[in-house]
Amino acid sequence: MKKTLLLFIFFSSLITHIFSQNTKITISGSVKESGSGELLPGVSVYVQGQKMGTQTNNYGFYSLTVNTNEKITLVFSFVGYLQNVKEITSLKSQTINIELPPENRQLDEVKVLASSPQQQKLSETAQMSQVSIPVQQIKEIPAFMGEKDVLKVLQLMPGVQKGSEGNVGIYVRGGGADQNLLILDDAPVYNAYHLFGFFSVFNGDALKSVELTKGGFPARYGGRLSSVIEMQMKDGNKEKMQVEGGIGLIASRLVVQGPISKNHRSSFLVSGRRTYVDIPAALFIPTQNAGSTYYFYDLNAKVNYDFNNTNRLFLSGYFGRDKGVIADVQLNRTNNAGLNWGNATGTMRWNHIFNEKLFSNVSLIHSSYQFETSIENKGSILTSNTSLYNLSYSSSIRDFGAKVDFDFYPNSQHSIKFGVQATAHRFTPSALVVADSSLNTIRESTDIIDAVESGAYMEDTYRPFSNLRINLGLRFTSFTTNTVSYQNPEPRLSVALTLPNNLAVKASYAKMNQYIHLLSNSGVGLPTDLWVPSTSLVKPERSQQVAFGLAKDLPEKGLTLTLEGYYKKMDNIIAYKEGSTFATLSIDGPQGLARSQVNVIPFEDKVTAGQGWAYGSEFLVQKKAGRLTGWVGYTLSWIRHQFDELNFGKEFWAKYDRRHDASIVGIYQLKPRITLSATWVYGTGNAITLPDATYRSGYKIAGVDQAGVAAINYRGEFRELPDYGERNSYRAAPYHRLDASIQFHKKMKRHERTWEFSVYNLYNRRNPYFYDFKSTNNAATGITTKTLAQYSIFTLLPAFSYSFKF
Incomplete structure (x- = not known):
């Protein structure tokens, strides 16, 4: 004792x-x-x-x-x-x-900030598989049709496969378009595409930061399998009024921001963008198509108020819509086809600083996405007895959510984050209205499913030694409807060991669950894709991903280098059954052709579940500051799927499996007033399905022709049908192109202006958009020859834009 x-x-x-x-x-x-x-x-x-x-x-x-x-x-x-x-x-x-x-980009001498030894080093962070892109770089990279696009820039990063030509759909480490969580000021965005996927809904002028996480997910993120793309809107200038905008070939944009009060405690920001291709196009549309139009627009708004040094309130929102109409007016009938879709989000956030070690944020969130398509036929327009047939189909998803997050810094060894969140989903996979005045009938059918998704998490970035960092986290998730309830734990781990010479070895593991699904025929995130919940028949998607890598900083040159390898296993991924689409219909009763008897088949009957594997390696050299900035990225990857009800149950290459994917991005400030930039991309061709043969439908009987000569007569409907072999067993031609631009800046007494001239696909590469067979008949021999034809949509495209800032 x-x-x-x-x-x-x-x-x-x-x-x-x-x-x-x-x-x-x-x-x-x-x-x-x-x-x-x-x-x-x-x-x-x-x-x-x-x-x-x-x-x-x-x-x-x-x-x-x-x-x-x-x-x-x-x-x-x-x-x-x-x-x-x-x-x-x-x-x-x-x-x-x-x-x-x-x-100051107008200085004669540009300082290379990245060479500073005090700059945070990538080799000294626990996080891996994460990239951030300065918004200024996004504005300087050559853009399709002159429209700066955040998602198109992210496509240039390793591990992110591009969709089809010109499309902004992104596929991260083998995941589908629905496996990316896109967050704008804490609100999820369910459809991020304008113009059928050629532009994204995010206006770069209104953004403050963009960050992509591909693996090693911190526990605070959940709900998707493949990536998190987190974007923060600008808060608004608290010091002075500021106006900036731009005019391009197809759209114009404007941002207005400034203080609300004189004490610099509050500010606002309003941003808008709209296309105007519909205005000049109307001059060339034929008379019978008068009324045909297409345009899109989006609006961002944000206000914030500092009550004091420990309390801040933010209100932000986004609203955007695409609208297209095709009208055909003839003497005795009028046909109208409409297609429109759009997103709306709203977020209220309250920041509170309890003390020097504890920070909190409380968010109330709303998000909605709606898609509508309609067909309207009117009979005679010469009499008042007009026959009317109208079919309207829509789908939507609507969220109301709340979340509370805490940042706790107890000492120099621990950085802790924890919180809870809950979201009330309302899914409307299909809403159908059919009206037929000739039958004097109106038929309505609406399918609504309510669900609650919740989660709680805790993560700790622990530093037991000066050269070792560990991020250990656990997330517990739940998804409940009237018929099912799922609960799953999701462990997360990231480790970084710093070695001499600014070199680090990193490893991570993450388990993810996804309770909502996107039904897609195209795989490119078109508006016709449907969001549906997990049910007793459609299980939650799951994935487990491990990654290993090296990170090295070259501070004297302002460079960071990363090399990563990953393996991801995905279960319960879903796809349409053969022949099914978003609006597969059924006909009721003995009078099956009666238009008023059209029904929508439940989505659960259209889909099948399978599994997938994705693995590969990524290399990235990045430079974020200095006269020359940009990056070089390369990805080597394999993506395979297997569904019992598809491809005879055999494994097949995913549509966006791409063995090699490379990108080079360079931005050079030639002079304080001149900026040059260029991008070059290369990718293995997409995996595609082509028919091995074709055959004729119908049946034949012996007979005679009009001259009495023996002949073969066909009966029944004559059609030529394809005979497909294994799914995605063919490869499209490799994809590559070079884009370039030059910007001329000038600072006036009261404003700044920038002229930009850019060229998309500078060397006029004809990249594949789709393939089809052409038939050629030889009159002499009577033999029909079929050849495979490649179709391209974008060759060399010049563009210009004018930007200003007051």
Whole structure:
């Protein structure tokens, strides 16, 4: 007992002596953009000369606990901004709010910020399989038809397979279009495409940050299998009114932002964009097609208010819609076909800082997506007795959600995040209205399913040693409808070991569950795709992904290098059965041709479930700051699927399996007023299904022709039908193209302007869009020859745009 007491006194004295040598202090605060008051996420906050640092969260808040008995120097650095260095002489916990001035692109000498040794290093973070792209780079990369597009830029990253020519659909590490969680200010966006997938709904002028996570998912993310694309809208300038916009070949955009009150505590932002191809097109549409049109538009809005230094309120929203009408007016009839779809989101967020170590955010979220198509036939337009037939079909998904997130920084070794969230879904897979005045009938059918999806999570970025970081997390998810209830745990783990010479070895594991599904024939995220819930027959999709990699920083050259390998197994992925579509209909009763008896087949009867495997390796060299910026990426991958009811139960290559995928992106500031940029992409051709042969339908009998000569006569409906072999057993031609642009900047007395001239597909490569067979008849021999023809839609396309900023 006496020896135990002596040992206790000895160790107590030793511990007291150790801790008396250093003073533990916590420094916290917010980082904003100088001149606008915009909160900056992802800013590196480091102690100069020490391997100790952190990053600001999505709301610009940071907290850093250090042990010191002497003054320290804090370095605040962020790509695209000048560094701010702050000396801390007072050895006590304190709040320090920092402003970072944007890098002035009109300076004669451009500073290479990435070469700074204080810049946060990729080799010193636990997170892997994550890339961020400065919004300024997005604005400088050559764009299709001159329209800057966030998703098209993400397609240039390794691990992200592109869809068809010109399409912004993205497929991450073997996942489908529905396996990407797109978040705009905490609200999910269910259909991110305008113009049938050629443009995304995100206006780059209104965005503050863009981040893509492909693997090693932190526990705070859930609900999808393949990726998280998180975008933050700008808060709005708190210092002064600002107007910027642009005019292009097919669309114009405008952003207005500024303070609401004189005390710089509140601001607003309003952004709008609209195409105008429908206006000149109307001049060339034939008379019988008068009324035909197509256009899209989107609106972003945000307001925020700082009640004090510890409470902030944000209100933000998005609304966008595509609308198309084809009208055919003739003497005795009028035919109209309509197609429109759109998204709406709304978010209210309240930030609260409890103390220097605890930060919280509470969000109330609304999101909805609706698709509608209709066909209207009118009979005679010469009399009042007009016969009318109308078929209207729609589908939608609507969410109301709430979430609470906490950031807790207990000490320099732990950074903890935890929270809960819940979402009430309402699915309307199909709503059908058929009206026929000739039969004097109206038929309505609506299918509605309500569900609640919830989750709770906790994750800790633990640093037991200066060269080891571990992110350990657990997420528990639940999905409940009137008929089923699913609960699943989702463990997550990421480990990074830092080695000498700025080299790190990283590994991660993530288990994911997805309870909502996108039924798609095309695989490119068209508006006709349907969102449906998990049911007793349609199980939740599941995946497990492991990844290993190396990360190296070359601070003297401003470069980061990553090399990763991954393996992902997916279960319960779904696809349409052979011959099914989004609007597969059935006919009732003995009078089967009666139009009013049309019904929609339940979606559960149209789909089948299977499994998939995706594995490969990715290489990325990236440079984010300096006169020359950009990246080089390469992906080597394999993606296979297997469904019992498809392809005779055999495995087959996924449509967007792409063995090789490469991209080179370069942006060079030739002079302060001239910026050059170019991108080159290459990819193995998509896997496609082609018929092995064709045959004629109907039957034949012996007979004679009109001249009395023996002949073969065909009876029944004559059609030529394809005979398909294995699914996706053919390959399209390789895809590659070069885009280039030049920007001319000029700073006037009261405003800035930029002229941009760009060329899409500079060397006029005819890339495949689809394939079909052409028939050629030889009159002399009577032999019909079929040849495979490749069709392309975009060759060399020049474009220009004018941008301004007041």
